[in-house]
Amino acid sequence: MLKMRQADMPTSRRAFLKGAAVASATFVLGTFVPFGRFALAEGDAAAPKPVIDPNFFLRIDSDDTVTVLLKHLEMGQGVSTGLSTLVAEELDADWSKMRFDHGPNNPKVFNNLFFGSYIGTGGSTSMANSWTQMRQVGAAARAMFVAAAAKQWNVPAAEITVENSVLKHPSGKSARLGELVEAAMKEPVPQEIKLKEPKDWKYIGQKLPRLDTPGKTTGKAIFALDFRRPNMLVAMVARPPRFGGTAGKVDDAAARKIAGVVDVVQIPSGVAVLAKDTWAAMRGREALTIDWQLDKSEGRSSDEMLAEYRDLAGKPGLKADRRGDAAAALGNASDVHEAEFVFPFLAHAPMEPMNCVIELTKDGAEIWGGSQFQSIDDYAVSQVLGTTPDKIKIHTLLSGGSFGRRANAFADWAVEAAHIAKAIGGKAPVQLVWTREDDIKGGLYRPMVLHKLKAGLKDGRITGWQHAIVAKSILVGTPFEGMMVKDGVDATTVEGVAETPYQIENFAVDVHNAKTEVPVLWWRSVGHSHTAHVMETTMDELAGKAGQDPLAFRLSYLKEGAREAGVLKLAAEKAGWGKEMPAGTGQGIAMHHSFGSYVGMVAEVAAQEGGFKVSRIVAAVDVGIAINPDVIAAQVEGAIGFAMSAILRNRITFKDGVVEQGNFDDYEPTRMKEMPVVEVHLVTSAEPPSGIGEPGLPPLAPAIGNAIFAATGKRFRSLPFQGPISA
Amino acid sequence: MITLNINGQNHDLDVEPEMPLLWVLRDRLNMTGTKFGCGVAQCGACTVHVDGESRRSCSTMVGDVVGSEITTIEGLDGKVAKAVQTAWQKLDVVQCGYCQSGQIMSAIALLSMIEKPTDADIDAGMEGNICRCGTYQRIRAAIHEAAKSLA
Numbered sequence A: 001m002l003k004m005r006q007a008d009m010p011t012s013r014r015a016f017l018k019g020a021a022v023a024s025a026t027f028v029l030g031t032f033v034p035f036g037r038f039a040l041a042e043g044d045a046a047a048p049k050p051v052i053d054p055n056f057f058l059r060i061d062s063d064d065t066v067t068v069l070l071k072h073l074e075m076g077q078g079v080s081t082g083l084s085t086l087v088a089e090e091l092d093a094d095w096s097k098m099r100f101d102h103g104p105n106n107p108k109v110f111n112n113l114f115f116g117s118y119i120g121t122g123g124s125t126s127m128a129n130s131w132t133q134m135r136q137v138g139a140a141a142r143a144m145f146v147a148a149a150a151k152q153w154n155v156p157a158a159e160i161t162v163e164n165s166v167l168k169h170p171s172g173k174s175a176r177l178g179e180l181v182e183a184a185m186k187e188p189v190p191q192e193i194k195l196k197e198p199k200d201w202k203y204i205g206q207k208l209p210r211l212d213t214p215g216k217t218t219g220k221a222i223f224a225l226d227f228r229r230p231n232m233l234v235a236m237v238a239r240p241p242r243f244g245g246t247a248g249k250v251d252d253a254a255a256r257k258i259a260g261v262v263d264v265v266q267i268p269s270g271v272a273v274l275a276k277d278t279w280a281a282m283r284g285r286e287a288l289t290i291d292w293q294l295d296k297s298e299g300r301s302s303d304e305m306l307a308e309y310r311d312l313a314g315k316p317g318l319k320a321d322r323r324g325d326a327a328a329a330l331g332n333a334s335d336v337h338e339a340e341f342v343f344p345f346l347a348h349a350p351m352e353p354m355n356c357v358i359e360l361t362k363d364g365a366e367i368w369g370g371s372q373f374q375s376i377d378d379y380a381v382s383q384v385l386g387t388t389p390d391k392i393k394i395h396t397l398l399s400g401g402s403f404g405r406r407a408n409a410f411a412d413w414a415v416e417a418a419h420i421a422k423a424i425g426g427k428a429p430v431q432l433v434w435t436r437e438d439d440i441k442g443g444l445y446r447p448m449v450l451h452k453l454k455a456g457l458k459d460g461r462i463t464g465w466q467h468a469i470v471a472k473s474i475l476v477g478t479p480f481e482g483m484m485v486k487d488g489v490d491a492t493t494v495e496g497v498a499e500t501p502y503q504i505e506n507f508a509v510d511v512h513n514a515k516t517e518v519p520v521l522w523w524r525s526v527g528h529s530h531t532a533h534v535m536e537t538t539m540d541e542l543a544g545k546a547g548q549d550p551l552a553f554r555l556s557y558l559k560e561g562a563r564e565a566g567v568l569k570l571a572a573e574k575a576g577w578g579k580e581m582p583a584g585t586g587q588g589i590a591m592h593h594s595f596g597s598y599v600g601m602v603a604e605v606a607a608q609e610g611g612f613k614v615s616r617i618v619a620a621v622d623v624g625i626a627i628n629p630d631v632i633a634a635q636v637e638g639a640i641g642f643a644m645s646a647i648l649r650n651r652i653t654f655k656d657g658v659v660e661q662g663n664f665d666d667y668e669p670t671r672m673k674e675m676p677v678v679e680v681h682l683v684t685s686a687e688p689p690s691g692i693g694e695p696g697l698p699p700l701a702p703a704i705g706n707a708i709f710a711a712t713g714k715r716f717r718s719l720p721f722q723g724p725i726s727a
Numbered sequence B: 001m002i003t004l005n006i007n008g009q010n011h012d013l014d015v016e017p018e019m020p021l022l023w024v025l026r027d028r029l030n031m032t033g034t035k036f037g038c039g040v041a042q043c044g045a046c047t048v049h050v051d052g053e054s055r056r057s058c059s060t061m062v063g064d065v066v067g068s069e070i071t072t073i074e075g076l077d078g079k080v081a082k083a084v085q086t087a088w089q090k091l092d093v094v095q096c097g098y099c100q101s102g103q104i105m106s107a108i109a110l111l112s113m114i115e116k117p118t119d120a121d122i123d124a125g126m127e128g129n130i131c132r133c134g135t136y137q138r139i140r141a142a143i144h145e146a147a148k149s150l151a
Helices: A079-091 A126-153 A177-184 A253-257 A278-286 A302-313 A326-331 A374-385 A412-423 A436-441 A528-546 A550-555 A563-575 A629-648 A700-712 B021-028 B079-090 B100-113 B119-125 B136-150
Strands: A058-060 A066-070 A098-102 A161-163 A166-168 A174-176 A233-238 A246-251 A261-267 A270-275 A289-293 A318-323 A335-343 A355-360 A365-369 A392-396 A430-433 A449-458 A461-471 A507-513 A585-594 A597-608 A611-622 A677-682 B002-006 B009-013 B047-050 B053-056 B069-071
Touching (some): A079 A126, A126 A161, A126 A166, A126 A177, A233 A261, A233 A278, A233 A412, A246 A270, A253 A278, A270 A278, A326 A449, A528 A700, A550 A563, A550 A585, A563 A585, A597 A700, A611 A629, A611 A700, A629 B136, B002 B021, B047 B100, B079 B136, B100 B136
Parallel strands (some): A066 A098, A365 A392, A611 A677, B002 B069
Antiparallel strands (some): A161 A166, A318 A507, A335 A449, A355 A365, A449 A461, B002 B009, B047 B053
């Protein structure tokens, strides 16, 4: 590695070599372009102009290794490969020399451009918000290398070409990036950046090997739970058996007798046991006797909550969407279809349970963890420690899945760790570890949701549609409230029903924000995880009542040339929609638009003893420009594997306020034999890229449910699909 | 004092015989390639080989594996292991990657027993390993690919 003394560096600039961005980057206030659901509210201070200085984002070594400092968390979605692809494309770097690391929590540089001035990964925005910026970073770096070479060789810059990390001049002169890095970083960052034309792309649109594969197939990749600090203590927290409870009197005498247990401290979320290793912490926690104060806690069972939801659904709610006069149109219908859908609370259950390492510093703290909303995590921890976010240094590490769990407005895991570190006076670094039981029982669930709707039909057409949704709002009372809640309507509760692309003249959506102490959170695809199922099941049922083909019926409600229609048609074509199916088997179709992307699916299922088997899913995907088609296919395959568990069996239920599930035996994810064969087909597009971490999930349940109906005549509405089927 | 043979090397450890092998590996020996997923032998993230067979290290007391040959992802060697890791890389199986050490350990054990596993063999052999990212389709393809390369 090329070494450079600090004194040699230009004073106002970082070096490629070290890349360690600090808060002195110049940034210009510009106009923030709002995007989708995560847009800042109008009138908010304009977000910073994207930083494109390669000194912040790239570390280039003398051996030509290019390390991209990610502004987004790699949690399996392939963002390390995606962001690096954009840089490598414009830098003309050799792909085999690309590496990645997570960037520091400096919001002036590593902010998500769709979140304004905050760092965060979510809403399937990573590639979309970085699309121009990261290509500009690569292009700026390339121009700086070319300028440096031009000076050294005394030739015009325009005559220099770059290919596979090698700069060349027709005179025969050539140099590798690694040889020129020192000179290149002294060049000014170009003001005008010209990006390649799509016809010149070498990497974008190709299947490039993932950069995170080698470490993850050899056990060498370091996840947050693998991180160690000298003299680190492991902490486990005993939390109240019901949400809203608190710890009263604690008897820790037995816990302190366990070999390896070092301390027991009370914190707001419960009682923490600190020990020399995880096993001792586990046993220490088991030995605690705690008098839980449950007066203000949620003591209801799921059925009681649902009864309240049903009661609310019958009353007028907050208006989420209004078109025409739905009530009058229902009055004119010859047939009124009524349906109720219930969706349970769901845990995210990422394979790596919540954890992080925290070490107090003289004026703040350092945290090592799978941080997904660094700008919330550093702020929340700074509040616990009585300091400011700039004093909290977050080292983002690979995360073993998230599905939304690590991105939360409460920064629960980081805050809990901060309280523990504070309670022991910072005497040792602390690794907070949640067990699987802590995770499954720990809340921040996809909300339980009730949908009730009426849709009127006359002469084979929908006359009107009245829809009520009841759920606890994810965002009310959080820092996101101002961004995404309007007049009490939480966009994440109604998205996918409100503003449906189906051209239904008379359409009314009401929402009720139910109250419970059970903490809720976005779960892969957020509101779309339930709304798509309701819309696409209902469209299927209405097509049946109208005596029409489910595909043709849907298309008749979509605008000519709509991208929704494109994915429906492509999925149907690739799956052989309408083909003869053997008895007891069937096809089902569904489509959904979420996070800027469009996914259509055809499912094939077979009835079998005790239920059904999903044999094949054909997915058609429109994400605009496909940066890496193989990563996109993987995300759709993965969304299907993830969602199957919620279709087959997963639910979090309460009995007298206590969560009834606890581990993978009673909250069992999809297993190998349940995974259908998945085919992913991409719509060719020149639109800017949109996300794919989430959009593969929403159409799955309705496609399967519709296929089960086609196969057996049994209609499942509520999830999971459980109950008898007879073919 | 307990002596464990891990990846061909003896380790003298001052631990209780009831301590799960997983925590000895991770917390005492800093061999973190073996993962904690559920703690109750339901997910397979902690899979290691004990005398060549798959074992859930979270539910294996170290006192029970004294004298056995323990292999972790860090100590993989041999042509089956190489074929499996190569296939995993070729097909870009991983997503978050947290379960993949365990998946790879189970796949190696499966291919060591059955040279050319059918889909049904893979269903059975990989039943105990959960992947929350849903990479099952690629795991299946990679096992077939590894079997082909070994043939």
